[in-house]
Amino acid sequence: MSISVLRAGLLTTVQDKGRFGYRKEGVIVGGAMDLFALRIANLLVGNEEGKAALEVTLMGPSILFETETLISICGGNLTPSVGGKELPLWRPVYIQAGQMLEFGACQSGARAYVAIAGGIEVPEVMQSRSTYLRAGLGGLEGRALKEGDKLYNGTLTERSAAYMEYMASNAGSQPFQAADWYVGDRQFPAYAKNPVIRVLRGREFEWFTEESQETFFTAPFRVTSQSDRMGYRLKGTKLDLKAEKEVVSEAVTFGTIQVPAEGDPIILMADCQTVGGYPKIAQVVSMDLPVLAQVKPGTTVQFKEVSLQEAEDLYIWKEMEFGKMAKGIELFLSNI
Amino acid sequence: MPDITMKEKWGYEVSPLGDTSVIVQFGTGINEVSHRNVLALTSYFEEHPFPGMIEIVPAFTTVTIFYDPMKLYDPFPVEERKRTSVGSPYDTVCSILERIVPKLDRTVRETERVIHIPVCYGGELGPDLDEVARSHHMTADEVIEIHSGQEYLVYMIGFAPGFPYLGGMSERIATPRRRSPRMAIPAGAVGIGGSQTGIYPISTPGGWQIIGRTPLRLFRPEHQTPSLLKAGDKVRFQPIGLDQYKEWNEDQL
Numbered sequence: 285m286s287i288s289v290l291r292a293g294l295l296t297t298v299q300d301k302g303r304f305g306y307r308k309e310g311v312i313v314g315g316a317m318d319l320f321a322l323r324i325a326n327l328l329v330g331n332e333e334g335k336a337a338l339e340v341t342l343m344g345p346s347i348l349f350e351t352e353t354l355i356s357i358c359g360g361n362l363t364p365s366v367g368g369k370e371l372p373l374w375r376p377v378y379i380q381a382g383q384m385l386e387f388g389a390c391q392s393g394a395r396a397y398v399a400i401a402g403g404i405e406v407p408e409v410m411q412s413r414s415t416y417l418r419a420g421l422g423g424l425e426g427r428a429l430k431e432g433d434k435l436y437n438g439t440l441t442e443r444s445a446a447y448m449e450y451m452a453s454n455a456g457s458q459p460f461q462a463a464d465w466y467v468g469d470r471q472f473p474a475y476a477k478n479p480v481i482r483v484l485r486g487r488e489f490e491w492f493t494e495e496s497q498e499t500f501f502t503a504p505f506r507v508t509s510q511s512d513r514m515g516y517r518l519k520g521t522k523l524d525l526k527a528e529k530e531v532v533s534e535a536v537t538f539g540t541i542q543v544p545a546e547g548d549p550i551i552l553m554a555d556c557q558t559v560g561g562y563p564k565i566a567q568v569v570s571m572d573l574p575v576l577a578q579v580k581p582g583t584t585v586q587f588k589e590v591s592l593q594e595a596e597d598l599y600i601w602k603e604m605e606f607g608k609m610a611k612g613i614e615l616f617l618s619n620i
Numbered sequence: 621m622p623d624i625t626m627k628e629k630w631g632y633e634v635s636p637l638g639d640t641s642v643i644v645q646f647g648t649g650i651n652e653v654s655h656r657n658v659l660a661l662t663s664y665f666e667e668h669p670f671p672g673m674i675e676i677v678p679a680f681t682t683v684t685i686f687y688d689p690m691k692l693y694d695p696f697p698v699e700e701r702k703r704t705s706v707g708s709p710y711d712t713v714c715s716i717l718e719r720i721v722p723k724l725d726r727t728v729r730e731t732e733r734v735i736h737i738p739v740c741y742g743g744e745l746g747p748d749l750d751e752v753a754r755s756h757h758m759t760a761d762e763v764i765e766i767h768s769g770q771e772y773l774v775y776m777i778g779f780a781p782g783f784p785y786l787g788g789m790s791e792r793i794a795t796p797r798r799r800s801p802r803m804a805i806p807a808g809a810v811g812i813g814g815s816q817t818g819i820y821p822i823s824t825p826g827g828w829q830i831i832g833r834t835p836l837r838l839f840r841p842e843h844q845t846p847s848l849l850k851a852g853d854k855v856r857f858q859p860i861g862l863d864q865y866k867e868w869n870e871d872q873l
Contacts, residue, residue, distance in 0.1 A: 307677045307686070308662075309847035310781040310821075310839075409841055419781050419822050421841050487635055487643065532650060533778065533785070535677040535684030539638060559679055559778035567638035595639040596708050600693050 285351040285402065289433040293345035293387065295513075298404050298423035298435075299397075301334040303412035307558045313538065314414040314422070317395055317513060317554045317577035320473050321359030323606070325399035327613045328356035328376045328467070330444030335403030336413035338429075340396045342580070344387020345429060347398075352381045353437070354401035354448040358467075360393020360578050367459030375466035376617070378451030383459045393475060393578035401444035402437035417513070417555070443617050450620040465616050471609055473574040478504070478583050481572045482590045482598075486541065486564030488531060496523040500565055504584040505549065511581050513555040518585070522547030525563060536560035539568030539576070541587075551576065569595040571602050632657070632721055634714055640674075641686040642713050644721075650787065654681040655775060659852045660724040670716055672709075678851045679776045680785070687713055734771065734854040737819065737834050739810050740865035741767075745833035752795045752812060752829050763831065766790050767817065768857040774849050782821035782839030782847040786855060789817045801827035808833045810857070821847075835868035 289296075299322065302315025316322035316339055323333040338345075344362045356376050357364050364371040366383050373396075379385070385398070406413050406424050415423025424433060440448070455461035474480075489497065505520035523543050536542065540552045542562035549565060553576070568576060569590060579585060590598075633645045646657035662678040665685065672691030677684040687709065694707030741764045742749040753760045772786040779785075794815035802825060805811070809820045811828030820826065821838035838848045849855065860868075 304686075305675050306781075306846065307675055308777060308851070309845065310777040310779065310783050311846065312781075410846060418824070419839070419841070484636065484638055487637070532648070532680045532682075533776070534643060534679040534682040535637065535641070537637060537641060537684075537686070557779060558677060559776065567636075570639050592636050592639065592710055593708065596689060596693070596710065599639050599689050600709075603690050 285349075285353050285400070285437045287353070287400070287435050287437075288348040288350060289345055289429050289431060289435070290348055290384065291346040292428065292430045292433075293340055294343040295341040296345045296429040297339050297415040297417070298336050298406055298413055298429075299339040299415060300336040300413045302554070303410050303414055303416070303422070306410050307535070310558055311410060311419075312416065312555055312558060314416050314513075314555050315412070316397060316414075318359050318397065318574040320574040320606075321395070321397045321577075322399070324374065324467055324609075324613075325356045325358040325397045326403070327610050328358070328374070328617075329354050329399050329401040330376075330441050330447055330617050331399060331401065331403050332441075333610070335399065335438075336406060336423075337397050337399040337404060340387065340398060342390050342394055344396065346387075347385045349379050349381060349383050349385065352448070352452060353379045354440075354444055354451065355379055355385075356399050357396050358399070359396045361391040362393075362396045363388030363391055364396065369459065371460065372462050372466065374468075375463045376447065376451070377463070378448060378455050378461040380455060380459055390580070392477070394580045395577055400437045401448060402440045405436045405438040443614070447617045447620060463616075467609065467613070471605070473571060475575055475578050477580075478585065479572075479575045479579065480586045480588050481576060482569045482595070483541065483566035483572075483587050484569065484590065484592055484595055486566045488563035489565055491525050491527075491529055491563050492543070492565060493524050493526050496521075496525075499523065500549075501587055501589055504586050506584050507579055507581050509581045513553055515553050515556055516551045516576070516579070518549045518551065520548075523549060523565065529563070531561050531563055533559045533561040536564070537567075539570070539573050540564055541566040541568065553577070569598060571595075571598050632717075634717060636710050637684060639710075640689060641684055642710060642717075644683045644685065644717060645681055646683075647681055650680045650775065655773070655852075656726050657724070658683055660726045661721065662851065664720060664724055677776075677778075679778070685713060732852065732854060734856060735849060736856050736858045737810075737836060738860040738864070738868065739768070739832040739834050739857045740860050740862055741810075741832035743862060745862070745865065746810070746831040748798070748811075748829035749831040752793065752831055755795055756793060758793075763793055764859055766793050767812075767831065768859050770856075772817070772855040772857075774851055774853040774855060776851045777847050777849065780820065780822055780824055780839075781841075782849065784818060784838070784849045784853075784855065786817055789815060791815055795829050797827035798829060801825055802830075805830060806833065808835065808838070810834060833865070835865050
């Protein structure tokens with residue numbers, strides 16, 4: 285199967301779950317900003333959850349499917365359509381050969397994930413297919429997709445192939461056929477336009493003035509336009525240190541909230557550097573990272589403190605729920 | 621070492637970096653003792669990763685351990701978890717550390733590597749060399765002599781893939797960063813930023829004073845260990861001429 289890119293969109297990249305094991309060499313993790321949506325999208329087309337898919341940002345691309353394909357779009361609703369008809373999210377969709385996938389207005393969220401049965405087949409670099417833009421590695425030639433690009437998928441699992449055949453037989457002459465079952469929003473992370481994000485206190489939380497500590501958990505912060513896959517720059521009440529103090533550079537990670545001297549916090553995102561030297565006021569709990577990934581510039585976020593125990597319980601419980609959901613999806617795909 | 625108490629010798633602090641990693645801190649200052657502890661713990665976990673460990677990141681005074689909480693939590697269902705510390709993935713990692721840290725082998729390794737980095741100083745490849753020399757009332761050759769006349773310690777790799785944080789540059793050639801950063805510094809550029817020196821492994825914007833360039837590739841994504849240097853290595857700069865720079869190939873390392 286192959287797909288052609290007719291229009292690139294704002295920023296469309298190949299992403300998987302990220303590149304692990306190389307942070308000590310300065311290589312970032314990268315990977316999908318919204319890992320929940322990526323994993324579900326893959327499962328819905330019968331892939332393993334970590335296969336490479338397309339991450340589409342705010343303004344989507346136009347993609348031509350040269351052969352019939354089984355896809356799933358999850359995450360933000362950027363109004364995907366095929367043959368002029370809107371495509372439903374969070375379910376498997378069979379697409380006829382020669383059809384074009386387009387995107388319209390960004391109705392909710394900021395990033396959509398397009399998973400394709402078999403996964404997107406690009407060379408693995410350091411054990412991952414994620415695009416590492418700054419180093420020009422991974423994904424398709426280490427860059428965002430552009431007009432004229434061609435992508436291929438990998439070998440379909442038996443489950444994908446069987447489900448695609450089943451959907452094809454139901455599609456008739458329609459441009460696409462969407463499954464009548466889907467992952468419901470009860471299962472979603474707490475996606476919201478202006479979300480409350482749960483955080484743990486950072487290692488340098490106590491370095492901030494009491495006023496700033498309180499402000500951080502009570503005042504809203506605006507996500508500025510200087511926000512990308514590396515980090516979100518926030519604006520709000522300035523956060524001050526009790527005394528000027530330097531952090532000796534150490535590891536940072538997706539969700540670390542650091543505050544440079546000028547007092548505006550930065551939330552580090554999927555493409556963040558491996559080490560940082562600014563005071564860390566907080567760390568976003570893993571389960572709320574997908575929520576942040578779907579936040580648009582111009583909206584606001586608020587932070588709520590949770591304990592490590594709560595964060596760990598949440599993590600374990602959500603992952604168990606995810607496991608059950610994965611089993612459910614498997615059942616729906618095989619039950620044809 | 622009679623003056624070093626046990627606390628200073630083994631002293632470390634552990635704190636969570638979120639719900640999937642812990643930071644182990646050895647002392648607060650950038651020095652050889654902290655560094656040796658960092659290296660000892662890093663090499664221990666490189667050789668003996670525990671089940672559920674994803675990766676480790678050594679830095680100046682810390683080692684950060686990333687792990688998969690699902691492989692480290694107590695297998696009893698969450699509902700039945702009592703509000704005690706039992707069962708927490710973080711606590712599991714802490715107890716592994718308690719067992720390991722006091723037994724770490726902190727001796728300096730025989731296998732310590734000294735990597736020679738050939739550098740073509742000045743000219744087009746080192747456009748800021750003259751400026752650095754002028755600001756210290758030296759000749760360009762004197763700056764080269766100081767810069768290449770000593771060994772540097774790789775404290776950690778970060779900022780960019782394969783970028784070494786080097787310790788030990790002489791304060792005599794410490795030079796503030798450029799007032800306006802360059803949009804693109806080429807891969808291989810050797811620079812001075814304040815009292816640090818470093819090598820840019822990939823082309824990136826940057827504000828350091830560029831005094832030369834190495835033909836070596838510091839970041840080689842096709843290698844099993846993509847970074848040429850790693851924490852704990854010693855580095856020596858070796859001046860080469862422009863002709864040597866141009867004719868350099870990887871085999872000469």
